[in-house]
Amino acid sequence: MTGGETDEVNIEEETEITKEISEKKLKDRKVSWAKLRRVDSLNLEAGRVSMNANHHSKMGWSVTLSLAFQSIGIVYGDIGTSPLYVYASTxxxxxxxxxxxxxxLSxxxxxxxxxxMLxxxxxxxxxxxxxxxxxFALYSLICRYLKVSLAPNQQPEDMELSNYKLEIPxxxxxxxxxxxxxxxxxxxxxxLLLLLAIMGTAMVIGDGILTPSISVLSAVSGISTSLGQDAVVGIxxxxxxxxxxxxxxxxxxVGTLFAPIILVWFTFIGGIGLYNLFKHDIGVLRAFNPKYIVDYFKRNGKEGWLSLGxxxxxxxxxxxxxxxxxxxSVRAIQISFSFVTFPAILTAYIGQAAYLRKFPDKxxxxFYDSIPDPLYWPTFVVAIGxxxxxxxAMISGAFSIISQALSLGCFPRVRVVHTSTKxxxxxxxxxxxxxxMIGCIIVCVAFKTTEKISHAYGIAVIGDMMITTTLVSLIMLVIWKKSLWMVILFFLVFGxxxxxxxxxxITKFTAGGYFPIVLATVLTMVMGIWHYVHKERYxxxxxxxxxxxxxxxxxNNTDVHxxxxxxLLYSELVQGxxxxxPHFIASVPxxxxxxxxxxxxxxxxxRVALEERFLFRQVExxxxxxxxxxxxxxxxDVLGDPLEFESQLMQxxxxxxxxxxxxxEVNDGTNTNNVTTSEQLVAPTSTNESDQREDDSAKELKTRSNNSSSRIIPSLGVSRVSSDSIRSLPGSATKSSNFYAPIFQGPEEEIKFIDKAMERGVxxxxxxxxxxxxxxxxxxxxxxVNYAYSFLRKNFRQAEQSIAIPHRRLLKVGMTYEL
Structure with missing residues (x-):
């Protein structure tokens, strides 16, 4: 069968699935529970959950304008302080x-x-x-529509979540x-898609190191003439x-006063720009004619091209x-940029150009030379702020994106502290x-001037932008289903x-451009290695x-009680x-x-709604x-306090x-096999090999050939047992000699049994x-595996630390996996 025929078959299969879904929805009110083909045991609960409020929902203009004002202080600090160093770097x-x-200027x-803007x-x-x-948000969006995740842990139930929002094929x-x-x-x-997401994250992390360095150094450079460059670096x-x-x-x-300060900053640079424009040379407005760009490159050739950096x-x-x-929200960002940030920074650049037309040697x-004397020190103070x-803004953004990478198994375990309830x-x-902090200090001491830091700074930013262009082009093509010509136009113009x-x-590689490239390469290797072993373990x-x-x-084993x-036995496996x-049973029978x-x-x-967070199956x-x-x-999402999580799980x-x-009760007397057990729940992307192993006996686990690509090697058994755990282990006066617990007739008795078990401890x-x-x-x-991953694992947090498990009730059993 050719590739084209395979694609047609796949499309036909998706169409048939769509028809089945539609027919089931139409028959839901006409058929009995016994005749329903049950896929998810939480269908009823998922059906009760309404769509969560999100950024696509309608909001009043008062809320939108309030968010637009707040965004001025959080979002635009970096682009707003660029007038400090652009002309000097060009x-x-x-x-x-x-x-x-x-x-x-053009x-x-x-x-x-x-x-x-565009x-x-x-x-x-x-x-x-x-x-x-x-x-990673773009990658996550792509993973939701395309089955491209390397770890096959997708489940059909995931598509029932309120925030999934998949279209019908x-x-x-x-x-x-x-x-x-x-x-x-x-x-x-x-x-390649995962690599792009990882590299984009690495570039943002590099940006998080370079932005504080160049921004603060540029602001403080206003006093370099009086104190000297070494003093500027020290400050x-x-x-x-x-x-x-x-x-x-x-x-x-920390950011309580962010928006007012940035708003004052934009007022200062916009006002100073207008002052310089009308005082020195209003003729610079001719730069709106793109002909000056062509003339600039004709005059300067290679030097003009190099100045693009x-x-x-x-x-x-x-x-x-x-x-x-x-x-x-999208509307809030659009309003704040279009009506505040864009005109302010554009006026600032135009005013500086007018000043340079009269004083090209400055x-x-x-920026500081063009400030009128009465406004110099107020502007200097606001510039530092x-x-x-x-x-x-960039540090917080880097924290957020690392948190996303950590959640998706692409970053070593670190402690993530959620600092705001709002x-x-x-x-x-x-x-x-x-x-x-250490990275920023090294950059400032090593490079000393904004000109040298700018050589490194630009590469980190442009790298992230190119990755965004690539991923958004794919989204436009596969998810938005835009015209092919529209996607090509987007990719070519911006690409x-x-x-x-x-x-x-890149021509400034030896002058400092190597720094973000080396940093991004190291971070990409770290995240790539971690995700590779994470996937292989799964x-x-x-x-x-x-x-x-x-x-x-x-x-039937009388030795197990x-x-x-x-x-609660924690595992990353969602399919069995x-x-x-069995290794735990062998260590502690x-x-x-x-x-x-x-x-x-x-x-x-x-985010996943709390009502949809827990998906249970009962093992038969x-x-x-x-x-x-x-x-x-x-x-x-925040997993929350361990006691709160435990309570939610039990409820x-x-x-x-x-x-x-x-x-x-509904299926009694009709077809009890309609009830889905845990072993019937498999991911749609599982391989045939893993599906067949569902019916294999436990003996296969013990007799697996050593020639297999993966082996289990038992370790010394229990590596940590707390005092509370020991009370529930063999040797306690309350242990039962029978593997089976008493069988109750009805949910009330079962729930009472759960409550009594909770009283004995979790x-x-x-x-x-x-x-x-x-x-x-x-x-x-x-x-x-043996060196790189082992080094990362030993020097970052352990699993129980990242999910906040109470140590007094923790039982760890050691194993060795050979990958």
Whole structure:
């Protein structure tokens, strides 16, 4: 069968699925429960959840204008402080011709109009993921529509979530679905998409280090003539230390006065720009004619092309509009940029150009030299405040995007502190904060001047912009299903423009441009290695998951006892019983009277409603009282306090028991096999091999050949047992000698049994898996797994620290995985 025929078959299959869904919806009110083909045991509950309020919902103008005002202080600090250093970074060798000033001004005008205004404000902002922006938000959005996630943990139930918002497939849009299936079936394309998201994140992190350095140094440089450059660097370092020390208080508290300060800053630079325009040379308005751009390149040739690196700095911070979108709304950003930021910075550049036409020798410190004497010190003070705010915005954005990467398994475990009860996206990461501070200090001391830092700064920003252009083009083609010519026009116009700027920036590699490239490469390797091993661990557990036959053998094992209490065994596996379970039984031959396999799974959406967060299944036979629970959360969700999480889990378990008993009563006497058990729930992307293993016996786990690509090697058993846990283990006076618990007739008795088990205590169990490379694997795999991943794992947080498990009730069992 050819590729085209395969695509047609896939489209026909999706159309048939669509018809089935539509027919089921039409028959829901006509058929009985017994005749329904049940896919999700939470269908009733999911149906009760209304669409959550999101950034696409309508809001009043008063709210929109309020958000627009707030966004001025959070979003535009970086792009608003660019007038401090753009002309100095462009004319590094001085101004040779007064007409060059008109050419550069024309470039600045149309660069601002094209990239931040047209691309970001009116196109990219709409490519948000339920109101959230950034590289990983784009990747998450793509993963929701295309099956491109490398870890096969997708479940059909995920599409029932309120925030999923998938369209019903249509056979009329064949081009989009052909491309969709080609990408899904291409392993290279899936890796490339993940790599783009990781690289975009790495560029933002680099931006988070360079923005504070160049912004604060530029602001403080206003006193360089009186104190000297070394003193300026020292003052900058002191301000940076204070800035990063305040991060622990959170953006919400630190930024209380952000909007008024930036608004004052925009008033100052706009007013000074108008003053210079009318006093020195109103003729610079001719720069709105793009002919001056052509003349500029004709006059300067290669030097004009190299100067694009400095011109590009006028739009640094544009990506912050998209990265910080989660705090505001699309309309609010559009209003604040169009009516406040855009006219203010444009007037500032025009005024500086008018000043330079009269004083071309002052290009080295244009901004401060062009300020009227009475306004010098007020502007200097406001400039420092604006520079700190610009730094704060990018630091907060970097924290947010690292938090997203962490949730999607693409970053080593770090502590994420949510600093605001009003804004869920505002986070603080202590480890990253101090790394940023050290990085900023090194950059300032090493480069010393804004001109040298600008060589490195531009590459980080343009790299992130090019990745955004690529991902949004794919979204336009596959998800928005726009005209092919419209997508090509978008990609070529913005892609070529950004490539020209990148080509100019890359020539400054040896002058400092190497810094963001080296930094992005290291970060990409770190995130790539972590995600690779994370995915391989998941595939290992998927291939070695335990079948229900193992539980039947376990029930006949007289050496295994049930003890009072509830055991929560954590695992990343969402499609069966993890291989750590038989190893746990072998180490501690006891099992709690109620066992729940808990899988905390990040869904490719920003938030999951609390009513939809817990997905339960009961492992058959029911008298085992063993459950599986997938805890679904978005990358912006907060898991909360462990006691609160435990209470929510238990309440949802009781609700599931009531609903399951209702389903059994409905199906009684008709077809009890309609009830979906945990082992019938498999991901649609699972391989045939993993599906077949559902019916394998437990003996296969013990007799797996050593020639397999993955092996389990038992370790020394229990690595940590708390005093509270020991009371529930064998040797307690309350242990039961029978594997089966008493069977009750009805949900009330079952819930009472759960309550009694809770009174005896809840014990958390975690498999402490040591990951090593298989002896027969390649040298590269051994280096990645045995050394690189091992180093990251030892120097970052452990699993129980990242999900806040109470240590007094923690039981860890060691294993070794060979990948």
């Amino acid at each position: 004319f590094t060798d001085g101004i040779k011709s007064n007409d060059d000033i008109l050419g550069v 470039l600045i005008i149309y660069t601002i109009v094209l990239i931040p 691309k970001y404000v009116f196109i990219v902002l709409w490519a948000n993921d339920n109101g959230n922006g950034g590289a 249509s056979s009329q849009q064949k081009r989009a679905y052909k491309l969709k299936h080609k990408i899904e079936n291409s392993h290279f394309a899936r890796i 900058t370092v002191a301000i940076l230390v204070g800035l990063f020390s305040m991060q622990r208080f959170g953006t919400d508290k 400095g011109v590009f700095l006028c739009i640094t911070g544009s990506e912050a509009m998209f990265a910080d979108l989660g705090h505001f 290009v080295g410190n244009t 604006a520079a700190i705010i610009a730094s704060q 804004h869920q996206g505002q986070v603080y990461i202590p480890e990253i904060n101090y790394m940023f 070529i423009t950004e490539f020209l700027y990148l080509s100019s920036q 595939m290992f557990e998927l291939k070695n998951k335990v079948s229900t036959e193992y539980l039947k053998e376990l029930a 049930r003890v009072p209490g509830i055991g 019983i993890p291989p750590i379970f 006891s099992i709690h009277s109620v066992v729940v396999f808990v899988s905390i799974k990040t869904i490719p959406v920003s 036979p029911r008298e085992y009282r063993i459950f599986r629970c997938v805890v679904r959360h978005g990358y912006s 949802n378990l009781k609700g599931f028991i009531q609903q399951e008993n209702f389903m059994l 014990v958390y169990m975690i498999g402490e898996a040591e990951v090593v490379a298989h002896p027969n694997s390649s040298i590269l795999n051994k280096i990645v």
